[in-house]
Amino acid sequence: MSGLSKPRNISPKRLHMAAVGFTTVALLAGTAACGGNESGTSQPTRTITKTPPTVTATASEPSAPSASAPTGPASQTQYLSDLDPLKSTQGVDTSTVEINGEGFARAVTMIVSAAGPVNSVEYNLGRHWDRFSATVGLRDDSPTGGKLTFEVSVDGKQEFSEAIPLGKSKKIGLDVSDALRMKLTVTYSGQDSAGNGYFGSWGNARLHS
Template identity: 45%
Template sequence: MEDPTTPRRRTGRGPALTACAAAAVLALLATGGARAAGSDAPSGPGEPPAPPVPPVTRYLADLEPLDSAGLGTGSADVNGTPFARSVFLAVDKGSRPQGYAEYDLGRDWRTLTATIGLRDDSPTGCELRFESAADGRTLDSETLGIGESRQVALDVTRALRLKLQVTYASTTDVTQYCHGVWADARLTADAPPDTPIAGRPATTTAGPARDDGGDTDTDHWVRGELFPLLSAVKADLAASEATGYAARCDRLQRESDHMTDVALDGPSAPLDNAVSAVGRYLALVSANCGAHPGAVGPYAAGFADAVEGTLKPALAARGYELPG
């Protein structure tokens, strides 16, 4: 090791090295000045690359369908597992053997993932066929019963229309609706977060934006309980006009009982009162459809008037549009 007290020997290359070092410093300063002055200068090789952009996801339950029958959204238990943001379709053997929901994807999504199966509170004996299609092309078809579920990942790249459908597939005629669920169904795209995505919830013209402050209980009650029940009652009343009210009296009586339960469970007083008003006419229908079917017509008309004149405005005040 060199003795630090010993003076170093000068060499003839000292001035040359000093000159080279000075030139290098000047060149470095010039380069840095040019880079600071211009915004288009390339990044240095040591700078980290930009982080990858995370994919965009959106729950199908948050989208407004173009058309539907028997549709509900909200929480659902499937095969013993709870799912908070699900899409489900209510069907039975008689009045509505098939339920569906169709969505506009705007050709902006890549994948649809979900767990499919029957809602655990569906009656024993329910068996449903689950089908999904994009622009008329079948993506998946599966028949499942109570206590069965399956995870699906469907390619919806460049699809414009998505249709989900369940069909009653059991030979047993159960007394309540079977609910086919696309549990926590979500769409995924590769677009950056600030890219406009088609298929976002449409702005309703039925009233102001929902003022439930993100109240998922209200939303589940309206979309998951009230809307499917109203659709079922309307279908049974329409069919009864052709076949007679006595033929569907049992169903109308069950629906009347269910309407009472729905009104009692409602989390919003104005909506509860509106549902109760509608329910009173349905109770008169169910009380007379067996013994006095000829007297049911005015009560059925009163039900329709109460839906349009009382319930519809109450829903609109909370930002909900009554399904057709």
């Protein structure tokens, strides 16, 4: 047929030489891929070990706990002006007062006169309190020249008694631990025939536990 070349006849010797050449090229390529080691043995593997940096930890000594005093039960305070008395001879007033120029927002005041010279008031303590404290004296608006005796009795036993004139005051603190009853008494012993009232006040009278 025109336009088509005839296939060439290749001798067996040339086919053998081409096969040998191809095999040689393949072996050389394999050797190069293995790192160029002509002996055919593999290269030994190198292991690189990275040593981590040394970290030095400094242990701080634990701080010693601060020593503190043991705390007991919380203390309590009870003002007499907030309590209802068990009984009273002539009643009490719980208004703000001034005694010897000092103001007291909480007070118990008992009025006395020549016609009613004694006034007392009694409270139930219920054996719950340890101390009683107050500032005692005549209220500053009492008549000039007045003088009253203030007394405190605990379960029938007199624990305080003192005569105090107008313009003077006395701070007291008494032990009332395990007491059931406390009585406050104000007494007028003057001779005021005009019937003026004198005000015996217990400023900030309170119980403590």
